[in-house]
Amino acid sequence: MPCLCRDCFREVPEARGTCAACGSRRLVRHxxxxxxxxxxxxxxxxxxxxxxxxxxxxxxxxxxxxxxxxxxxxxxxxxxxxxxxxxxxxxxxxxxxxxxxxxxxxxxxxxxxxxxxxxxxxxxxxxxxxxxxxxxxxxxxxxxxxxxxxxxxxxxxxxxxxxxxxxxxxxxxxxxxxxxxxxxxxxxxxxxxxxxxxxxEAADWLAPQPVTLLPGVGPALARKLESAGFTRLGQLATLNPLEAARRFGEDGPGLAARARGEDKRPVNPERETKSISAETTFDRDLAAVAELEAPLWRMCEKLARRLREKELAAAGVVLKLKTAGFALRTRNARLPSPTRLPETLFAAARPLLLREADGTAFRLIGIGAQPLAPAAGADRGDLADPEAPKRAARWQAVEALRARFGEAAVMQGRGLKPRA
Missing domain, CATH: 3.30.70.270 (Reverse transcriptase/Diguanylate cyclase domain)
Known part of the structure; x- marks a missing residue:
């Protein structure tokens, strides 16, 4: 059986328990x-x-x-x-x-x-x-x-x-x-x-493993699979595509294929970024809209910066909130045109926040850009919003000043933290 020493990188005769060249026991056989x-x-x-x-x-x-x-x-x-x-x-x-x-x-x-x-x-x-x-x-x-x-x-x-x-x-x-x-x-x-x-050996190795071993099978899907009588990957592996689709919908055939160790995804160096986000956990739970708006604005600024660094724009926003009891809430909205300006992101996310700020105490807030769009089409302005290019120029100037003199060089009042 082929055997390699991980310390001197030489092939080792099968019968040996140590490397003849360096004495290492860090051998891998297969x-x-x-x-x-x-x-x-x-x-x-x-x-x-x-x-x-x-x-x-x-x-x-x-x-x-x-x-x-x-x-x-x-x-x-x-x-x-x-x-x-x-x-x-x-x-x-x-x-x-x-x-x-x-x-x-x-x-x-x-x-x-x-x-x-x-x-x-x-x-x-x-x-x-x-x-x-x-x-x-x-x-x-x-x-x-x-x-x-x-x-x-x-x-x-x-x-x-x-x-x-x-x-x-x-x-x-x-x-x-x-x-x-x-x-x-x-x-x-x-x-x-x-x-x-x-x-x-892939299929045989997977067969006795719990379904939760597969990436993407979280608690909710695991419960659904268990309720249908599937707790081990070997059970899923026996399903043909039609049966898997009937039981688990359009994701069923792929799930059964992965349970057999099948995966046709290529290694793609040009993998597309699906989303970009920014979030923060508060020092104490916050419930009032006025308290939540300031960190939301700061996250919009951070998201805008990350979009610029990735040369992408937001075609939609996703608001993320986590309650004091760790329950997660996500709300999303599409934008009329792509942007990477914090004020446009904030204007889209604020109505989502207002609907959720019902007295619930939150420990975390975040904002994400999804779907993404090319930066070239962002903030170009139109008849409905002719001032967009001017706002883009102002934001670019703000970022240039911050890069030179520090983050606190230019700040908006809505992003200031309240004094203790």
């Missing part, structure tokens, strides 16, 4: 090891790992990256995870589980810089790199063996070592025949893992 080309790369506890890299005194301590007590966990190191802390968990729950954790406020600029380093190392391996998030990507290395003079598995092992040496964090790699199985493989062996799921 019948399809040297023929699979699709890899899912996931950084291990990325934000927390960056913080530990920069502050070595934290290496043996539980670290949580996130907001204040009313915020949520952005990332938790593996020590904190052993206590039950998870990403997106409310901070107060995380601190109840791990009261001795070191809590660090996120430094997105630092994390983005590290992500760019890792992305650069990926792009040396293959042009087929599709980012999925700041710390996650999928790669297709087909046709690269001659270039690298090594099969994809060995190239990926070298890449993992390069990330550790040059960036100072670790990654876990899932090697498989398609994107779905690559993601599931990467989750099998974290942290610092290298797991392989071949095409020949």
């Amino acid at each position: 019948p399809e090891l040297f023929t699979l080309t699709v890899a899912h790369v996931d950084c291990d506890a990325f934000y927390a790992s960056i913080e530990k890299r920069d502050r070595p005194e934290l290496l043996a301590l539980p670290v949580i990256v996130g907001g204040g007590r009313r915020g949520v966990v952005s990332a938790a190191c593996y020590i904190a995870r052993t206590r039950g802390v998870r990403s997106a968990m409310p901070m107060f729950k995380a601190l109840a589980l791990c009261p001795d954790a070191v809590v660090i406020k996120p430094d997105m600029a630092k994390y983005a810089a590290a992500a760019r380093q890792i992305r650069g190392l990926m792009e040396r391996l293959t042009p087929l790199v599709q980012p999925l998030s700041i710390d996650e990507a999928v790669l297709d290395l087909r046709g690269t063996a001659a270039l690298h003079r090594a099969p994809p598995a060995a190239v990926l092992a070298r890449f993992a070592r390069a990330v550790e040496m040059q960036v100072g964090v670790t990654v876990s790699i899932g090697l498989a025949a398609n994107r779905l199985m690559g993601k599931l493989a990467a989750e099998r062996d974290k942290p610092r893992g290298f797991a392989v799921i071949g095409g020949a």
